[in-house]
Amino acid sequence: MAHRFARKAIDFQERHLRGQAFGVAIRRMVDSSSMNPPEPELSYPREMRSNADDVALIRRMCDSDETALGALYDRWSRSLYSLVVHLLNDSDEAEDVVEETFWQAWRKASSYEPSKGAVSTWLLTIGRRKALDRIRAKRRQREDPIGRDRILADMASPGQDPSQHAEGSELRVHVAAALRELPVEQREVLELGYFNGLSQTEIADVTGQPLGTVKTRMRLGMQKLREPLSMHRGRTE
Amino acid sequence: MTELSHEEAYSELAAVALDAGQVEIADAVRAHASVCPECGPELASMEATMALLGQLVPHSEMSPGRSAGVRSRLIVRAGSERKARAASGRKPDLLHGVASLAGQGHRVSPTSSQAAAPEARMQQPVRPIRQPGNERGPASRTNWLAIAATLLLAAASAQLFRVTADRNAMRDQLAARGGDATRADSLAASLAESNALVAAMTGSDVKVVSLASESARQPQAQMFWNRASDDWTMIASGLPSLKPGRTYQVWLVTDSAKISAGTFEPDARGRTVLRAKYALDRNALRAVAITDEPAGGVPAPTGAMVIVGAATP
Numbered sequence: 001m002a003h004r005f006a007r008k009a010i011d012f013q014e015r016h017l018r019g020q021a022f023g024v025a026i027r028r029m030v031d032s033s034s035m036n037p038p039e040p041e042l043s044y045p046r047e048m049r050s051n052a053d054d055v056a057l058i059r060r061m062c063d064s065d066e067t068a069l070g071a072l073y074d075r076w077s078r079s080l081y082s083l084v085v086h087l088l089n090d091s092d093e094a095e096d097v098v099e100e101t102f103w104q105a106w107r108k109a110s111s112y113e114p115s116k117g118a119v120s121t122w123l124l125t126i127g128r129r130k131a132l133d134r135i136r137a138k139r140r141q142r143e144d145p146i147g148r149d150r151i152l153a154d155m156a157s158p159g160q161d162p163s164q165h166a167e168g169s170e171l172r173v174h175v176a177a178a179l180r181e182l183p184v185e186q187r188e189v190l191e192l193g194y195f196n197g198l199s200q201t202e203i204a205d206v207t208g209q210p211l212g213t214v215k216t217r218m219r220l221g222m223q224k225l226r227e228p229l230s231m232h233r234g235r236t237e
Numbered sequence: 238m239t240e241l242s243h244e245e246a247y248s249e250l251a252a253v254a255l256d257a258g259q260v261e262i263a264d265a266v267r268a269h270a271s272v273c274p275e276c277g278p279e280l281a282s283m284e285a286t287m288a289l290l291g292q293l294v295p296h297s298e299m300s301p302g303r304s305a306g307v308r309s310r311l312i313v314r315a316g317s318e319r320k321a322r323a324a325s326g327r328k329p330d331l332l333h334g335v336a337s338l339a340g341q342g343h344r345v346s347p348t349s350s351q352a353a354a355p356e357a358r359m360q361q362p363v364r365p366i367r368q369p370g371n372e373r374g375p376a377s378r379t380n381w382l383a384i385a386a387t388l389l390l391a392a393a394s395a396q397l398f399r400v401t402a403d404r405n406a407m408r409d410q411l412a413a414r415g416g417d418a419t420r421a422d423s424l425a426a427s428l429a430e431s432n433a434l435v436a437a438m439t440g441s442d443v444k445v446v447s448l449a450s451e452s453a454r455q456p457q458a459q460m461f462w463n464r465a466s467d468d469w470t471m472i473a474s475g476l477p478s479l480k481p482g483r484t485y486q487v488w489l490v491t492d493s494a495k496i497s498a499g500t501f502e503p504d505a506r507g508r509t510v511l512r513a514k515y516a517l518d519r520n521a522l523r524a525v526a527i528t529d530e531p532a533g534g535v536p537a538p539t540g541a542m543v544i545v546g547a548a549t550p
């Protein structure tokens with residue numbers, strides 16, 4: 001425990017010394033992903049098929065088949081947990097969020113619209129929103145006013161070999177590569193928003209940029225990222 | 238809700254896609270996007286693109302035991318909801334006998350203890366649930382032992398959570414302690430414990446009883462009864478913290494007896510994992526209940542019933 005705090009403290013200090021260092025950890029991850037060469041031909045059909053399976057599970061959930069919920073859990077609980085534990089930095093809370101997310105998926109299965117994106121996107125979006133609600137509630141209690149040092153501490157921990165999680169690795173490489181192509185200031189705004197749950201106003205505070213600039217960078221960054229990743233967004237049928 | 242023009246809504250799409258804008262405006266933007274042929278698809282594609290960033294986080298996993306617990310809770314809850322829906326408003330019939338757990342309490346008479354005896358086959362060396370040193374009358378002791386004799390409490394609540402929980406914290410503790418032998422032993426022990434837990438909770442012969450209160454979502458619990466191995470594993474959450482001098486006690490309710498499955502105190506977050514070994518006739522279980530009792534436990538329920546679940550045949 002002690003050295004975890006020490007590591008955090010060091011990272012925190014580093015960030016202040018070097019000023020604009022928020023993206024460093026992400027960049028480290030993005031760069032490590034390049035170790036694994038992409039296999040573009042293979043990835044798209046596999047994802048399409050996998051989303052069709054997910055959509056079939058959602059349909060069964062609409063018919064009150066709880067075994068489909070179990071199957072969906074087996075397919076996506078790991079990705080979801082990885083995301084929310086990373087955002088929350090607390091395994092107990094992350095577990096709660098995973099449970100709440102799948103429960104919401106069960107209750108709201110009929111509101112899923114395949115035309116708006118893949119089932120996994122839908123699940124991760126619900127889970128991230130629930131995690132952000134908790135993060136923001138804590139911030140309101142002033143426990144963790146911005147919480148931006150956390151992401152550095154976590155991501156600076158020894159990275160995993162991306163090839164280890166087979167089902168996500170190709171996609172991961174593509175996403176990392178696309179993010180790497182963005183201008184640094186656009187990437188930073190997206191990272192602070194997505195991984196740290198900062199609002200545009202908070203990002204403006206943290207980066208010392210006017211709110212209008214933050215808004216523009218966020219929109220441009222998203223639009224640029226969208227093109228290379230369009231085939232991954234899981235539109236079905 | 239304010240109605241936004243196309244331009245106003247369009248300029249906020251990125252903020253909404255990332256949940257990074259003002260909450261009050263987000264609803265108005267979504268309302269506009271749901272009818273605007275340009276903003277709708279734009280927002281959807283932005284959200285889908287942002288969701289892909291989730292691929293970049295380091296891979297983490299719940300421990301198998303905890304993940305199995307979440308999965309089971311979800312399925313049990315979904316299943317009960319489906320049944321409730323199918324029964325179209327008919328209230329679940331909480332069993333006769335369970336009702337008497339609440340209120341004035343119900344003492345197990347010598348007769349009912351005897352009646353319970355045939356189904357309570359001795360499986361394991363006896364470990365009395367009550368802590369030594371607690372004062373109690375000889376009469377109640379006899380009753381208590383008659384009922385509790387075949388129970389073996391395997392693990393005390395919160396510790397199991399701690400063992401199977403945060404791998405990072407564990408890794409840090411191990412690293413701080415140093416020593417590869419310690420590390421390997423602890424990891425092996427933790428893994429073995431997780432595996433044992435999963436084995437006890439899964440399999441074709443596992444019966445699940447879901448415990449809840451009538452009014453609130455929390456507290457709740459699931460009892461997994463592995464009828465092949467006589468393992469009982471209960472996972473509970475949302476339990477209020479106890480007053481000093483009190484304990485929670487778990488009861489297996491049959492037609493003829495209320496059998497204590499042990500006492501526990503939940504962790505700081507109101508959760509517990511309780512494990513017991515007990516051979517019960519495979520059709521005898523009627524309900525599982527948790528009551529609030531004096532510290533050390535009692536031979537028969539006396540306190541308020543916190544949550545209860547009926548066992549379907």
Ligand SMILES: [Zn+2]
Pocket residue numbers: 242243244246247269270273274275276277
């Ligand atoms: Zn519009």
